[in-house]
Amino acid sequence: MTLLSSVRRRSARRGWPGVLVVGLALATGCTTAPEPGSSASSKSASDGAAKSASDGAASAADTRERLRVDGTDRAYLLHEPTAPGAGPRPLVVAFHGRGADPAEMRELTGLNRAAKARGMLVAYPEALRKAWGAGAAPTRQRPDPEADVRFTEALVDKLVRTRRADPRRVYVVGFSNGGSMALRVAAERPKLVAGAVSVAGQLPTGRATVRPSGPVPVMIVYGGKDPVRPVTGLERPGPAPKGQEPIMATRSARASARAFATAGRTKAPAEQPRKGYDRTLWRPGPGTVPVELLVVRDAGHTWPGTRVTPPKGFGPASKALDTTGTVLTFLKDQAPRPAADAARAPERTDR
Template sequence: MNLLFARFRPRTTARGPLLGALALGLALTAGCAPPDEPRSLPTPAGSSPNAGHTAAAADTRERLRVDGGTREYLLHRPGADGGAPRPLVIAYHGRGSSAEGMREMTGLGTAAAARDMLIAYPEGLHSGWGAGAAATGRRPDPDADVRFTEALVEELVRTEGADPLRVYVVGFSNGGSMALRMAAQRPGLLAGAAAVAGQLPTGPAAVEPTGAVPVLMIHGAEDPVRPLAGLPSPGPAAAGEEPITPSMASRAGAEAFAAEGGARAPVERSEAGYDRTVWGPGDSRATVELLVVHGAGHTWPGSSVTPPAGFGRTSTSLDATGTILGFFAARRR
């Protein structure tokens, strides 16, 4: 299934009309937007998905030289610098979206302010991420985004007082798979990782965990784009697009992280609107959690941004943003 470039739009209220499309739609781990569509949209004033969201006022567009080129990211500073090192969250957008799209869909800036967290929203090349380990026509260097992330962390530790012992990654869809790749291949860099609607790649682009790291995976039970059971044999991509990367089932990915980290046997329990499976920490203290959200599609639970047609419903039973930041706040290297 090739999907599909669409725009998110905020839900309207009785008090006012739609203020405009907020961000780009999100696609498969290795899909991409049609070439005739714009790659990003301006963020309209006052069109935040979360009530009281004011993250944009504190955000700046930054550039970083990496591998002889320039990469960009959006940086959210939570407020006045008190001098103490701050936790850092790297937030990867989905394919076809943007840093602004990730900010608006998740509301991470607002939620992180109370925890005094820095949030960096990097921009992917061709509006996506090299989440798999294999080269493609558009991504001849499959490790470029790994090096970009490493350089970004180094830069923000040096210039913004980020705490190197409290660095976390999170992402949605293709960005979620990128977060899992960082957790798998650079566990020593991170204090935790989270993915919403992202899975570990398999096949020629396979990524396997190489060390202990706390991981939280959130996946919709009815995801029509990247199914909960994985996508072992995706169909061909459209002409000119990157090949669709096969991926393993979400539970299999969680089990791989748990096994590498020496976690305990899983404990399962049902909660209101979702099922939680926890592989408790062993000697490495690396907890792994999988939350399967009932009735949810290829969406960010708790977001008030309307997903594109074909992505399924957004659950309100779980606040993914708050859950993820709470998971991060309890952990450090």
């Protein structure tokens, strides 16, 4: 079953007038409907043992686990390599898009197979009400805008203590609203992560502005034909649907990348056209880190290279880039965080 058929069924149940209207209403900071990656695999997340179509292999090793943070039970899906290597292992925290769930993020990205080949742990956290607090401003639905940042810290701390995750090699990755969440964690907790990647997600601006506070290697992958949240950003978002999170304004993909380049004191950017996409690289200077922007020319609001069919209204699913392989190679190429930084990362306890 394709994502499109799943979204159509949900649209009919909830009384939405059509998938196209829903798709165009989706954004990094808003939506009332599933994003790409949403399908009938919600049951898989509950069971924690479903097969991922994009992995092409059973996910029987995945477990659905819980963590109590600030008095709230939070859930996540954990994938561990079948044959654990010696010593601590790199950890990828993968944030799903709005309206989706951990199993759908696993399916959309195919991260399990690619991470296994690199000996990485992958944690797929689950958002409250299927949306991440990617912006810094409180809202009626989310009075504590820091809750998801603390959840991320607590999750990392738990996996370092219990699953031999390497605190010096913690990476955050996300799609759409989850991509903005990954950028927020990197911006506000630069000593927690050794690298961050956002696909189809930008930095919030306006009341919810998030500003990078230190050097972090960052890659942003964006579709040049994204009709949901254009590559140029969303300066004046429309009103939020009743009962939903407000729609956030965002910087452009380039301005989001440039903000991290400025915080990391990189050199001037170099434009490097490639087949199917344009690469902008802010090269690192002495003691700094790289920032990259990849704009996939024929991609919409999608994860380029995915096998999952995007809903109508989200633009084309490009095959010009193997996003998952590119993302993990970029992260693995980055130097681990200094031991002193890892030691100073906020230590959380289950509460």
